[in-house]
Amino acid sequence: MGTSTPELYTPGAGWQALPGAYNADQNTNWYFPRTFLSSNGGIFGWDTNSGQLFQVFTAGNGSLNVLGNTPFTANANLPAAMYAPDKILTIDPQGNAWIVNISGATPTFTEMRGVIGENRSWANLLVLADGTVLLSGGSVVPNDLPSATNTAMLWNPDTGQWTVDATANVARLYHSNTLLLPDARVLSVGGGAPARSSTSIPKSTRPAIS
Amino acid sequence: MNPDGSLRTDRPVITSAPKTLEQGNTFTITLDNASVINKLELIKFGDATHSFDAAQDAI
Numbered sequence: 432m433g434t435s436t437p438e439l440y441t442p443g444a445g446w447q448a449l450p451g452a453y454n455a456d457q458n459t460n461w462y463f464p465r466t467f468l469s470s471n472g473g474i475f476g477w478d479t480n481s482g483q484l485f486q487v488f489t490a491g492n493g494s495l496n497v498l499g500n501t502p503f504t505a506n507a508n509l510p511a512a513m514y515a516p517d518k519i520l521t522i523d524p525q526g527n528a529w530i531v532n533i534s535g536a537t538p539t540f541t542e543m544r545g546v547i548g549e550n551r552s553w554a555n556l557l558v559l560a561d562g563t564v565l566l567s568g569g570s571v572v573p574n575d576l577p578s579a580t581n582t583a584m585l586w587n588p589d590t591g592q593w594t595v596d597a598t599a600n601v602a603r604l605y606h607s608n609t610l611l612l613p614d615a616r617v618l619s620v621g622g623g624a625p626a627r628s629s630t631s632i633p634k635s636t637r638p639a640i641s
Numbered sequence: 642m643n644p645d646g647s648l649r650t651d652r653p654v655i656t657s658a659p660k661t662l663e664q665g666n667t668f669t670i671t672l673d674n675a676s677v678i679n680k681l682e683l684i685k686f687g688d689a690t691h692s693f694d695a696a697q698d699a700i
Contacts, residue, residue, distance in 0.1 A: 462691075463690070463691040463693060465693055465695075466695050467695075468664075470664075472664060507691055507692075508691070508692060509692060510692040510693060511693060512694070512697055513697065553692055554692060555689065555692055556692075557687070557694075557697075558682070558684060558697060559644050560644070560646065560647070560682060560684065561644070561645070561646055561680070561682070562680060562682050563644075565642075565644070567642075583642070585644075597642050599642075606690070606691070607692075608687075608689045608690075609687075609689070610686075610687045610689070611684060611686075611687060613686075614647060614652075615644060615646060615647035615652075616642065616643050616644070616647045617642040617643075617644060619642060
């Protein structure tokens with residue numbers, strides 16, 4: 432169907448295209464839109480790069496509402512997580528955090544300026560078992576080891592406070608991931624630089640075809 | 642990483658819960674010891690890519 436027409440999967444019935452929700456902005460800004468189920472049954476989201484805000488409804492052939500643009504620069508390398516019904520935490524390239532509230536007809540934005548202080552490209556946001564949100568990994572320059580931040584931060588939605596948390600041994604960058612485990616621990620894996628330079632692979636360890 | 646509380650040995654165990662839910666449903670979860678709970682967070686197992694998990698929804 433291409434990237435700009437949503438498709439709906441119904442267990443037992445299969446896939447159905449929603450041409451009524453076609454979004455031309457996603458012809459070019461297709462990469463990994465941030466999407467969330469709203470309490471009104473619609474799917475709220477924003478396109479990365481353009482920051483176009485939209486809401487999709489799945490009834491019939493689908494429908495699309497365009498709701499303006501994010502007040503921050505949206506990027507596919509910055510995380511977002513819905514930490515409470517209709518409330519989303521995300522961060523921008525300047526290291527400011529934002530609360531996006533999608534409970535009304537149009538989203539509202541609350542900025543928490545300067546708390547993170549730098550870009551956290553390819554970081555992860557994860558809602559923990561107690562409702563706090565963990566920010567981990569990322570780097571100032573996308574997928575760049577020298578500017579990586581290994582120190583995690585924890586955000587408490589009840590107090591609005593950010594605290595510095597554990598420090599990882601290794602950087603978590605492009606395609607890194609964090610996963611909440613059933614026992615409430617966090618699995619932090621994967622991700623990115625280095626290995627672009629052949630000098631990082633000692634030639635003496637390479638196998639020889641005999 | 643071990644967040645606060647993750648290593649507690651008195652964590653409640655779910656003894657019964659619905660297998661499927663739809664928006665607007667009222668449902669019951671039974672636990673072996675509900676008295677230690679202050680707040681409930683229902684969280685789906687994650688599936689993230691590109692710094693985003695589209696299935697991580699708060700309800």
